[in-house]
Amino acid sequence: EVVVTQSPATLSASPGERATLSCRASQSVSSSLAWYQQKPGQAPRLLIYGASSRAPNIPARFSGSGSGTQFTLTISSLQSEDFAVYYCQQYHNWPPGTFGQGTKVEI
């Protein structure tokens, strides 16, 4: 099984700042990686797939990069609505595609 590890567990930042979240896979997953955002009491929402492609209606301030085992989600300028938990998921070894444990972005 591919293990996916996210860091940091919690990221404290202020509105307007740049946020960088990391995701590492235990073996190469090529570019088969997705990022999701989850706000309290809500279902997750797909942000990025294919490591760097934004899903429909996702603002341009969200960008993804990386391949192989190291990936990054960058939020260029944090908005108040971006404070949430972010999960990465590899789908190179699918099914099932394993999730990371999440990174909480807090004010």
Add this chain to the structure above:
Amino acid sequence: EVQLVESGGGLVQPGGSLRLSCAASGFSVSTDYMTWVRQATGKGLESVSIIYSGDTTYYADFVEGRFTISRHSSKNTLYLQMNSLRVDDSAVYYCARLSVVVPAAVDWGQGTLVTVSS
């Protein structure tokens, strides 16, 4: 517009059963790849089961032999039959539709809470 609405969650005793439903609109559950993902309170996301091409199914090890995923084409509904429930099956269960491009979950329901407790 795609919509997914789960139902069927609730409180059940250990060893009991529940059937979750996920009513879909805006697409066909029979032709798309569908999944159940769960999230225990304060925890991360776990893939529980997937149904995909030709009704091929996948189950996580922790539910294999206890849960069954299925879909009903005329009702356009996805199901998860859960038997022999354990306390650690307690979670919010989400149904989701996977993208036709890559197997990432593009559309999600609001979730239904399953609590297994005596």
